[in-house]
Each structure stands twice: as structure tokens, then as C-alpha cells.
Amino acid sequence: MIRATSPSRMVRATGFGMTEGGDVYLYRPTNVQEVKDILQMARETGRQVVLRGSGRSYGDANIARECLMLDISRMNQIYSINKQSAEVDCQAGVTIEQLWRSTLEDGFWPPIVSGTMAPTLAGALGMNIHGKNAYVAGPIGEHVTELDVVLPNGDVRTLKPENPLFHAVISSAGLLGVITRVRLKMKRIKSGDLRVLPLSVPDWAGQFKIFEDLEHDADYMVTWIDCFGRGKHAGRGVFHAAWYTQENEEFPSTLRPENQDLPDTILGFFPKSVVWRFLKPLNNRFGMRALNAAKHHASRLLGNGKQHPQGLVGFSFLLDYVPNWRNAYLPGGFIQYQSFVPKEHAPRVFAEQVRLQQEAKLESFLGVMKRHKPDPFLFSHGVDGYSLALDFKVTRKNREKLWQLAHAMNDLVVAAGGKFYLAKDSTLRPADFQATIGSENLARYFDLKAELDPESILTSSLAKRLGLDPREFSK
Ligand SMILES: Cc1cc2nc3c(=O)[nH]c(=O)nc-3n(C[C@H](O)[C@H](O)[C@H](O)COP(=O)(O)OP(=O)(O)OC[C@H]3O[C@@H](n4cnc5c(N)ncnc54)[C@H](O)[C@@H]3O)c2cc1C
Structure with missing residues (x-):
């Protein structure tokens, strides 16, 4: 039984970009009953x-000051792998890494x-993540055949795609219920x-x-943009397309997880764990202009x-090459901005x-473009279009x-009928989100x-910032 909040549970949590944070009471349940207990405690204490999940959303969607943090990461059991239907049934705290390794x-x-x-998976469904195959495969929610969600009153619902709540719980940034099991x-x-x-x-x-030439052919597409390129070089970069392949053996060695592991060193000798320290002195406008041009x-x-x-792991998880x-x-x-x-x-x-x-002399140090579908x-x-993800370093001096x-860039997106992605957001104003999500969806x-x-038990700093937490209205 989980007991009332105690100061010893307090930890400081931030989004992945480390620009927003707050003190929370941390709870890491191991089963559905403990999830219900935490929700009950919230109802009783107000x-x-x-x-x-793993705290990988960049901004403020996975934090909220002075709140109970229900961290699902210990609910990470894989129940079954059905080889006929290709379905995995598991607790929602299972990570993408656990999934591919298993x-x-x-x-x-x-x-x-x-x-x-x-x-x-819980965080991935909370945000409805997309990959480099978004233009063919859509977001992850399209591949879920069933899930369990604990509602804020403690009721458990099992949802399938034909249930209207299914398409709302997935993508709602953890504001409607706690996903505990996924198929x-x-x-x-x-x-x-x-x-x-x-x-x-x-x-x-x-x-x-x-992108247009290959969109009916390639299994994955992604391009890197050098945001320092100007004039006739504007938009320059490196595009990658990839195709699944077939090997003749019944059990090719490339299907063994140990053969997919990312290397521990760079160039065969340089320990990856220290690489970020060498990146730090370069992590400014001049260093990044040079690195982008060199690339x-x-x-x-x-x-x-x-x-x-190239191995699926190496191609897919480029950002895991350099720890920390x-x-x-x-x-x-830093903030990530994706429109x-x-x-x-x-x-x-x-x-x-x-x-x-x-x-503004505030070029993004990393620009990545992908193709999507509605x-x-x-x-x-x-959207039937493209996304551009941008990383911006934040300092006390440049923040304002x-x-x-970002607001000027938002205006362009809103005027063009575009959208934003809450996993990557730190800068939206309520009106930006309302304009792009549409009044019907918002209602x-x-x-x-x-x-x-x-009682608006479920919240986040993002929900408060974007006007999605009704409890804020009564203040
Ligand atoms: C290096 C890097 C690369 C990335 N690349 C991509 C990419 O290519 N494509 C993409 O789409 N995203 C990408 N992301 C973003 C990331 O995939 C999403 O932010 C994802 O939601 C993170 O999952 P998480 O487990 O860390 O969840 P968190 O960030 O902890 O939470 C995400 C959301 O889910 C909610 N949530 C958590 N648990 C539950 C639950 N049990 N039930 C319901 N809701 C819950 C949270 O409240 C929050 O709103 C990237 C992030 C990083 C850091």
C-alpha cells in the first residue's frame, strides 16, 4: 500500500532539455493496484x-511542480510475444530498447x-511518437491493438482501436489516464x-x-539540414533513405542483439562516455557553424x-551514439522546436x-527534416507534409x-495550417496550440x-502553460 506524501520522496525532475524543472514527490509503482493507490492519494490530499516514462520529452510535458510524479518505468514486464500475430503484450513501462532486444x-x-x-511505451503513446517511416507507418498508436488505462477515479478500461477513447488516450500527453498495459x-x-x-x-x-522522388519506395527517410547555410547554400545537408533487406540464411547473425549493439568507442579507441566533454567547447555558434560545414x-x-x-540499431538510434x-x-x-x-x-x-x-544570430545547431502523413x-x-526539428542552446542571455x-516561427506555422508536437515543445502559447489543434478537438x-x-488530477507544467488543466481556471 502506498502511503501519503512525505518530504523524503521529493526529487528534482527536469525535461530532457533541462530548461524546465521542479520538485516532485516521486512514486514508481510496480503494479496496477499501486497506480490506483497513487491516484487515490492524490484525490484525498488534493x-x-x-x-x-523515461523523461525523454524535451520540454515540460513530464514534469509539474509540487505534484506527485507517477513514474511508470518499473512496470516493465513483457508478458508474451505471439509469433503468429506478431504482437507483444507488455506492461507500459517497457522501453523501446527492451522491446527490440527481446x-x-x-x-x-x-x-x-x-x-x-x-x-x-507509455511515454511513446502519451505523445504518439513517429519515426523515420512516419510517411508510410504513421505514429505508434496506429500499431497498438489493445491497451489498458487506469482512469483518474481508479477504474481500469481495456481499449481497442474501435473504442473512441482509444484515439484520445493515445496522444493526450498523459492528461486523460494512466496507460499500464500495451499490445x-x-x-x-x-x-x-x-x-x-x-x-x-x-x-x-x-x-x-x-523526399518526393523516394516517398513511394524507401522504407525510411530523414535528412539533416545545416541551419548555417545561406543564400544558394540554404537548406543544404545530407539525406538518408533506407530499405529493409532479406538475408538467405534462416537465422542471420544480424538478428542477434549482441551484433546490433552500438560501439563503446569512437574511431575504435575513444571512449564514448567522455565525448560530450569534447563537444562542450564546440557547442557555440562558431564551433557549430564549423562542424555543420565540415559535415x-x-x-x-x-x-x-x-x-x-547498416544495422537497424545504428541507423535508428543515431542520438544514442554519444551518451550524455x-x-x-x-x-x-536546450530546447527542441519541431513544427x-x-x-x-x-x-x-x-x-x-x-x-x-x-x-537573430540564433541558428539551430542541429536541423532534421522528416516526411509525415495525417x-x-x-x-x-x-500532416500530409514535413516536419523540421531544431535544437537551440539556451543561455540566461539569449532566452528572451x-x-x-520561436513565437515568430510559430506564427508562420499557424498561418500555413501546420501543427506542433508536444514532446518537443517549450515555447508554444495557448493560442498557438488552440489554432493548430482545432476547436473541435479541443472541445x-x-x-x-x-x-x-x-478534479483534474492529471496535469503537467505543459498542461498548465497551454491552458489544458481546468484546475488552473478556478485559481
Ligand atoms: C534524443 C531524442 C530523440 C528523439 N527522437 C524522437 C523521434 O524521432 N520521434 C518522436 O516522435 N519523438 C522523439 N523523441 C521524443 C520522445 O520519443 C518522446 O518524448 C517520448 O514521449 C518519450 O517517452 P518517455 O518514456 O521518455 O516519456 P516522458 O517524456 O517521460 O513522457 C511523455 C508523455 O507521456 C506521458 N506519460 C508518461 N507515462 C504515461 C502513462 N503511463 N500513461 C499515459 N501517459 C503517460 C507523460 O505525462 C508525458 O506527457 C526523442 C527524444 C530524445 C531525447
Whole structure:
């Protein structure tokens, strides 16, 4: 039985970008009864609860000051792997890493993965994550065949895709219920290797052209953008497409997890664990301008247009190569900004966003573009178009100007009928979110909130910031 809040449970938690944080009472339940106990304690004490997976959302969606934090990560048991139906049944605290390590040998791969393997399925469904195959496979919610959710009053519901609540709980950023069990349909694979095609791209027009040329062919597509490129070099970068492959053996060695592990060293001798310390002195405008340019020129000269095999893990989880890389952004941390824009407006909007950054001398150190498609979820971020994800270093000095820049970029997205992604947000104003999510979806959210969570037990700093926590209205 979980007992009342005690100061000894207090910890400081931040989003992944380390710009927002707060003290919370940490609870890490191991079963559904303990989840219910935490919710009951919140009802009895008048406190609110913030849900947390692995804490990989960049901004403030997984934190809330002075609240109970219900961290699902210890509910991480895989119940079964059905080899006929390709479904995995598991507790929602199972991570993407656990999932691929447990199923690769049977020829399965998670249908959708993020750029890191750390997220839990609960967090992945809270945000409805997308991968480099978003334009064919949609977000992860489209691959869930059943889930259990504990509602704020303690009732447990089992939801399937035909149940209307299914498409609301998934994507609702942990504000409608606690997902505790998931049944996920995996992708069948015949090899742990992909065939990867790298292409050096000179400008924005080239970037969009390659996506269009390959969108009916490639299994994965992603491109890196050098946000320091100007004039005729604006939009330059390196595009990667990848295809699943098939090997002739019945049990190829590429399906063994130990053969997919990321290396411990860089260039064969340099321990990865210390790499972020070397990145830190470069982690400023001048260093990053040089690194981005070097990467672009290397891509033109080395391997351009030459296909090569690469392990699924190495290709998928590029951001896990360097442990603790985010520490290079300390002391101020960083924000990620990702906007989704319909395809007819994306070339203009993204070019203008990057131009605004250059004008403000606040260029993103990393730009990544992907192709997407619309989806039927409540807080959907999918559009028939493209997303551009941008990383910005935050300092005490630049913070105000950076938020002004983000608001100017938001205005472009709203005017173009685009969307935002709550997992990557730190800067939206309530009106930005309302305009992009639509009044119908917003009304449905508040109806569900009133029905399922009338005391607004579930919250987050993001919910308070965006006007999604009705308890704030009564203050
Ligand atoms: C390096 C890096 C790369 C990334 N790449 C991608 C990418 O390619 N594509 C992409 O889509 N995202 C990407 N992300 C974002 C990440 O996938 C999402 O933020 C994901 O939600 C993180 O999962 P988590 O387990 O850490 O959840 P958290 O960040 O802890 O929580 C995410 C949300 O889920 C809610 N939640 C937590 N537990 C539950 C529960 N039990 N029931 C209901 N809701 C719950 C939380 O309240 C919160 O709103 C990336 C993040 C990082 C750090």
C-alpha cells in the first residue's frame, strides 16, 4: 500500500532539455493496484499527478511542480510475444530498447522507433511518437491493438482501436489516464541490416525533391539540414533513405542483439562516455557553424550516393551514439522546436524559419527534416507534409530573444495550417496550440477531461502553460 506524501520522496525532475524543472514527490509503482493507490492519494490530499516514462520529452510535458510524479518505468514486464500475430503484450513501462532486444531474434522490430531507444511505451503513446517511416507507418498508436488505462477515479478500461477513447488516450500527453498495459503489433523482418543510401544535398529545393522522388519506395527517410547555410547554400545537408533487406540464411547473425549493439568507442579507441566533454567547447555558434560545414563537405566527398548495409540499431538510434551528449548544453540546457507543415507550404515556411534564425544570430545547431502523413488521434501532430526539428542552446542571455524567435516561427506555422508536437515543445502559447489543434478537438478534450478527470488530477507544467488543466481556471 502506498502511503501519503512525505518530504523524503521529493526529487528534482527536469525535461530532457533541462530548461524546465521542479520538485516532485516521486512514486514508481510496480503494479496496477499501486497506480490506483497513487491516484487515490492524490484525490484525498488534493494534489495533482504528473505521469512520467523515461523523461525523454524535451520540454515540460513530464514534469509539474509540487505534484506527485507517477513514474511508470518499473512496470516493465513483457508478458508474451505471439509469433503468429506478431504482437507483444507488455506492461507500459517497457522501453523501446527492451522491446527490440527481446524480439529481434524472432525476426521482429518495433513498428515505430524514435531517435533514442530510451522511451517507454507509455511515454511513446502519451505523445504518439513517429519515426523515420512516419510517411508510410504513421505514429505508434496506429500499431497498438489493445491497451489498458487506469482512469483518474481508479477504474481500469481495456481499449481497442474501435473504442473512441482509444484515439484520445493515445496522444493526450498523459492528461486523460494512466496507460499500464500495451499490445503492440511488431514489424516482421528478415534481416537486422538495412540498405542505406546517403545523398549530399545542395539546397532546399534538392531536399524536397529527393523526399518526393523516394516517398513511394524507401522504407525510411530523414535528412539533416545545416541551419548555417545561406543564400544558394540554404537548406543544404545530407539525406538518408533506407530499405529493409532479406538475408538467405534462416537465422542471420544480424538478428542477434549482441551484433546490433552500438560501439563503446569512437574511431575504435575513444571512449564514448567522455565525448560530450569534447563537444562542450564546440557547442557555440562558431564551433557549430564549423562542424555543420565540415559535415556537409564530408558528405559530398565521402560515400555520396553509395549504398551500404547498416544495422537497424545504428541507423535508428543515431542520438544514442554519444551518451550524455545533452550535458554539452549545460548550464542552460536546450530546447527542441519541431513544427509540422503541409507539403505545399513547407519549403517556404522552413526556409523562412531558418532565415529568421540567421537574422537573430540564433541558428539551430542541429536541423532534421522528416516526411509525415495525417492520423486520427486527438492531439495529432501528423500532416500530409514535413516536419523540421531544431535544437537551440539556451543561455540566461539569449532566452528572451530565443522565445521571441520561436513565437515568430510559430506564427508562420499557424498561418500555413501546420501543427506542433508536444514532446518537443517549450515555447508554444495557448493560442498557438488552440489554432493548430482545432476547436473541435479541443472541445472534445475538455469534454473527456470533465467526464474522466473532473478534479483534474492529471496535469503537467505543459498542461498548465497551454491552458489544458481546468484546475488552473478556478485559481
Ligand atoms: C534524443 C531524442 C530523440 C528523439 N527522437 C524522437 C523521434 O524521432 N520521434 C518522436 O516522435 N519523438 C522523439 N523523441 C521524443 C520522445 O520519443 C518522446 O518524448 C517520448 O514521449 C518519450 O517517452 P518517455 O518514456 O521518455 O516519456 P516522458 O517524456 O517521460 O513522457 C511523455 C508523455 O507521456 C506521458 N506519460 C508518461 N507515462 C504515461 C502513462 N503511463 N500513461 C499515459 N501517459 C503517460 C507523460 O505525462 C508525458 O506527457 C526523442 C527524444 C530524445 C531525447
